[in-house]
Amino acid sequence: MVTLLEKPATFPGGLHLPSEKSRSLTEPLTSAAIPARLHVPLGQNIGEPAEAVVKPGDKVLRGQLIARSLGYISAPVHAPTSGTVRDVGDYPVPHPSGLSAPCIVIDSDGEDRAAETGLQMDRVYEADPADIRQRVRDAGIVGLGGAGFPTAVKLNPGPDHIVDLLVINGAECEPYITCDEALMCCRPDDIIEGIRIMRHALRAKQVVIGIEDSMPNAIECLRKELERVGETEIRIVAVPTRYPAGGEKQLIYTLTGEEVPSQGLPIDIGVVCHNVGTAAAVARAIHHGEPLISRVVTVTGAGVARPRNFDVRIGTPIGDLVEQAGGYTPDVARLLMGGPMMGFTLNSDRLPVIKTSNCILAASRAEAPDPPHPQPCIRCARCADVCPASLLPQQLYWYAFARNLEKVQDYNLFDCIECGCCALVCPSHIPLVQYYRFAKTEIWDMEREREKADLARRRHEARLQRLEREKKALEERRARARKALDKKPKAGDADAKKAEIAAALARVKARKKETQAATGQADGGNGDGN
Amino acid sequence: MLTAMIAIGALAGLFGLLLGYSAIRFRVDADPIVDQIDALLPQTQCGQCGFAGCRPYAEAIAGGEADINQCPPGGEATIQALADLLGVDPKPLNEEHGEHGEKMVAVIDEQTCIGCTLCIQACPVDAILGAAKQMHTVIADECTGCELCLPPCPVDCITMVPVKRDISQWKWPYPEPDHPEIAEAGK
Numbered sequence: 001m002v003t004l005l006e007k008p009a010t011f012p013g014g015l016h017l018p019s020e021k022s023r024s025l026t027e028p029l030t031s032a033a034i035p036a037r038l039h040v041p042l043g044q045n046i047g048e049p050a051e052a053v054v055k056p057g058d059k060v061l062r063g064q065l066i067a068r069s070l071g072y073i074s075a076p077v078h079a080p081t082s083g084t085v086r087d088v089g090d091y092p093v094p095h096p097s098g099l100s101a102p103c104i105v106i107d108s109d110g111e112d113r114a115a116e117t118g119l120q121m122d123r124v125y126e127a128d129p130a131d132i133r134q135r136v137r138d139a140g141i142v143g144l145g146g147a148g149f150p151t152a153v154k155l156n157p158g159p160d161h162i163v164d165l166l167v168i169n170g171a172e173c174e175p176y177i178t179c180d181e182a183l184m185c186c187r188p189d190d191i192i193e194g195i196r197i198m199r200h201a202l203r204a205k206q207v208v209i210g211i212e213d214s215m216p217n218a219i220e221c222l223r224k225e226l227e228r229v230g231e232t233e234i235r236i237v238a239v240p241t242r243y244p245a246g247g248e249k250q251l252i253y254t255l256t257g258e259e260v261p262s263q264g265l266p267i268d269i270g271v272v273c274h275n276v277g278t279a280a281a282v283a284r285a286i287h288h289g290e291p292l293i294s295r296v297v298t299v300t301g302a303g304v305a306r307p308r309n310f311d312v313r314i315g316t317p318i319g320d321l322v323e324q325a326g327g328y329t330p331d332v333a334r335l336l337m338g339g340p341m342m343g344f345t346l347n348s349d350r351l352p353v354i355k356t357s358n359c360i361l362a363a364s365r366a367e368a369p370d371p372p373h374p375q376p377c378i379r380c381a382r383c384a385d386v387c388p389a390s391l392l393p394q395q396l397y398w399y400a401f402a403r404n405l406e407k408v409q410d411y412n413l414f415d416c417i418e419c420g421c422c423a424l425v426c427p428s429h430i431p432l433v434q435y436y437r438f439a440k441t442e443i444w445d446m447e448r449e450r451e452k453a454d455l456a457r458r459r460h461e462a463r464l465q466r467l468e469r470e471k472k473a474l475e476e477r478r479a480r481a482r483k484a485l486d487k488k489p490k491a492g493d494a495d496a497k498k499a500e501i502a503a504a505l506a507r508v509k510a511r512k513k514e515t516q517a518a519t520g521q522a523d524g525g526n527g528d529g530n
Numbered sequence: 531m532l533t534a535m536i537a538i539g540a541l542a543g544l545f546g547l548l549l550g551y552s553a554i555r556f557r558v559d560a561d562p563i564v565d566q567i568d569a570l571l572p573q574t575q576c577g578q579c580g581f582a583g584c585r586p587y588a589e590a591i592a593g594g595e596a597d598i599n600q601c602p603p604g605g606e607a608t609i610q611a612l613a614d615l616l617g618v619d620p621k622p623l624n625e626e627h628g629e630h631g632e633k634m635v636a637v638i639d640e641q642t643c644i645g646c647t648l649c650i651q652a653c654p655v656d657a658i659l660g661a662a663k664q665m666h667t668v669i670a671d672e673c674t675g676c677e678l679c680l681p682p683c684p685v686d687c688i689t690m691v692p693v694k695r696d697i698s699q700w701k702w703p704y705p706e707p708d709h710p711e712i713a714e715a716g717k
Binding site for chain 1: 575584656657672698699700702
């Protein structure tokens with residue numbers, strides 16, 4: 001049973017990073033223009049990508065299902081606006097690989113007509129949690145904090161777990177991102193409503209919203225909204241501003257003083273954590289029947305003229321957003337998706353915004369300098385001091401460097417949240433996180449190969465067994481035939497032979513008669529027909 | 531003297547019985563080392579090693595009849611893993627058996643296929659679907675890329691194409707150290 005601490009605990013490691021949030025908060029949250037053409041990727045979540053249910057030429061309405069989910073850990077995709085499906089095929093998507101993935105391309109008709117989704121629900125607080133979950137699933141809602149895990153799965157703790165605490169994550173800790181802060185200031189009603197629905201769906205005993213103490217406005221807005229609706233059971237806790245306070249495990253530790261077990265989930269200690277944006281999306285789906293077709297995106301950095309937050313339809317090209325934020329400044333050097341700590345470089349601004357895109361950072365040379373040449377590790381252990389997961393980054397680096405994939409797992413590689421603190425403080429400028437990412441994907445690839453080899457082995461063995469069976473069956477058949485041959489009367493037995501010949505003749509005669517009768521009937525039939 | 535002889539004799543008899551019983555009771559059917567070696571092989575069943583499949587090769591390695599560097603599909607990774615398992619030095623892949631290449635998958639040109647079933651009989655993992663005088667096709671997920679279906683095809687309608695990597699299987703590249711001396715220091 002976890003309990004909320006009176007005074008927030010201090011998670012290990014972490015860094016104080018200079019805040020750059022104010023620059024994108026000078027202008028209010030507004031809706032971005034709907035572009036003429038949208039590229040909507042089918043795989044925007046962790047898990048299986050969705051499967052298209054529309055084909056080129058189809059007319060779609062806003063909120064209409066265009067791709068259905070496959071499997072449990074998957075999320076459907078809906079049309080962000082009304083228009084015509086132009087193509088279903090591979091297009092570049094925002095991903096560190098720069099590869100293409102299946103997308104649905106929609107030409108907007110400019111009318112933005114809504115479809116009837118049937119997601120809306122009356123009397124939510126009397127409804128069965130399973131019904132709420134199904135609607136959240138049908139609305140295609142995934143975690144908007146960045147990971148994109150299907151929310152319906154996280155709303156289902158299973159029969160073995162009791163949810164003691166629902167943590168709502170508003171501790172946006174990346175130095176540039178303000179999309180959650182903008183949402184908390186501008187739409188506190190959606191957030192609080194969504195939290196109440198989630199609390200009901202999870203039957204959570206306690207609810208807490210964790211917000212970094214650097215966002216007093218957001219805290220005030222939510223507090224006012226709680227007062228307005230007369231909600232006294234939801235607490236707001238201001239957590240100390242220190243990167244990565246918004247990491248799921250770090251926030252839970254800050255609020256409860258308890259650690260999520262290594263490679264475990266928060267539910268293992270009775271906690272479920274959702275992002276504030278996800279809560280707002282749940283409220284939009286359940287109360288207004290709107291599936292997840294838009295999200296708040298921060299467009300910021302020294303590379304854009306007027307940094308700000310937009311409510312953006314999924315599939316909008318990043319370049320359009322930058323244009324609406326006043327265009328690029330001459331300083332722009334790199335385009336990143338996500339913050340400077342955990343984001344990845346984009347090689348084009350024609351890529352679409354997806355459900356997990358929280359920030360577009362057009363960074364200047366000074367903000368995102370080219371990494372200096374790495375030098376040998378001097379074992380200063382600064383990386384270990386700042387690691388918020390209490391890992392040993394230098395050991396992880398050492399074994400990832402040597403491609404020792406077994407040893408690197410012994411040092412709990414998979415507890416690394418890739419926050420980037422270690423790489424930032426490294427005096428030798430070693431790209432540590434890149435080594436961990438390399439090792440992680442290499443291990444996953446190895447496991448896939450192993451599974452494939454096991455399948456091939458099973459199939460090969462099954463084939464060998466089948467061949468063996470067939471060979472045995474053939475031998476048995478031959479043996480039987482030989483035996484039957486042996487049983488037959490000897491050539492000398494004249495009477496028996498005669499009898500056999502007579503029987504055979506009789507059989508032939510009978511068959512002839514039968515066929516004659518049959519053809520006669522058939523002819524007669526034809527004749528009648530004519 | 532006699533007591534000692536009887537006692538030792540009795541003990542010897544007792545232990546003999548115990549050992550004899552254990553040999554039957556705890557009998558291991560297969561050679562465990564063969565299983566361990568087999569688990570490291572890529573299971574393409576391609577026969578490039580000169581044996582009839584991965585398991586026969588594993589048996590040959592365990593019996594000392596074959597070297598650990600005869601598996602081109604496994605490449606360096608398999609050689610390294612085998613070397614670790616068997617406690618021997620890794621050595622480069624024996625070029626006689628082929629080269630380690632990209633992962634491939636067989637594709638049947640369905641327009642040209644005459645439905646002779648010869649490839650079906652050759653496939654070691656039953657990954658080809660079809661029947662006599664019916665078009666055949668490869669189940670891509672189950673194909674190991676062993677190329678054993680290529681020689682029997684009378685109309686040469688099977689081609690090997692590289693396995694398409696989708697975005698979910700993408701791997702982060704190894705961060706190349708800019709300074710070679712660091713790379714040396716890590717080894």
